[in-house]
Amino acid sequence: MSALIFGGLATLTVLVIGALGLVLWMVVQGSRQRAHLSARVAPRMTATDLGDNAAAAPQGLIDRVAKSGKAIEGWVDPENVSATLMLQAGWRSAQAKVAWYSFQGAVPLVGIMLVIAYWLFGAEHPQKMLFLLGGGFAAFAFSVLIPRWVLRGAAEKRRARVRSEVPLFVHLLILLFEAGLSTRQAIASIVKEGGGVLPELGTEFEILLRSIDAGADTDESLKALGKLMDVEELSTVLAVLRQVDRFGGEVREPLLEALSVLEERRSLTLREKVNLLSGRMTVVMVLFFFPALLIFVAGPAFMSIIKALGDVAG
Incomplete structure (x- = not known):
């Protein structure tokens, strides 16, 4: 029975990885087609342009990752809340938007790479497939949520x-x-x-x-x-x-x-913060200050009592 379960999990894992590979292949093929059309429309480069083209290769990779991030945003944010959050965070420039979309597209790729690395190089044990599926789901969930948290945090800090x-x-x-x-x-x-x-x-x-x-x-x-x-x-x-x-x-x-x-x-907000801080300091004092105070005050008396009881027993 366990063999059937593990076999089903292995099949499901292979199907998930195959689907991800198919999506990545489609993205790459689409980028190649767009690059081919741009090359046909743009003028031919001379030999002196080869250095600039080689230097622009990393930028092309960043643009592809940014386009993937833009596609992910359109899937997870159909109401376009991210655009408002980016404006609240002050990210209006083209460089800031490219950086954000690149980050949003790179996080899922990192999660997929971690899951594949665990599958290939992780220690063999009976629950490996179960951990792999759980890790894959967690990586997918966090790869979608982490960029949201970062953007909301940046917007909230600037609003403050x-x-x-x-x-x-x-x-x-x-x-x-x-x-x-x-x-x-x-x-x-x-x-x-x-x-x-x-x-x-x-x-x-x-x-x-x-x-x-x-x-x-x-x-x-x-x-x-x-x-x-x-x-x-x-x-x-x-x-x-x-x-x-x-x-x-x-x-x-x-x-x-x-x-x-x-x-x-503002005064009410500061009073609320002071009340919360005093409560936290009370917890810290109870956990760390009172034990030391009891040891310092009651320690000698307690040691004297133990010594007296030892003399009586001896």
């Missing part, structure tokens, strides 16, 4: 940095509005002069200014920025700016009210 810059951004806005600047002029001044103190918001507002200069509506651009970053504090301030830009009126008092709300919320 944006959240920390919002109070200073509000203070600068109040000063600039009191100086008589309009909404666009205030944002342009922050981008030009405050890029060092507001690196993350400065980058986002620089893109915002380019879209406004290209003809986009200020209200819609501010709304799109708040929706993209998904930071509640920033969305509150941008809502005030949208209201002032659309209807006019006093801007100092709404910004001060929003700033007071932000400061109160």
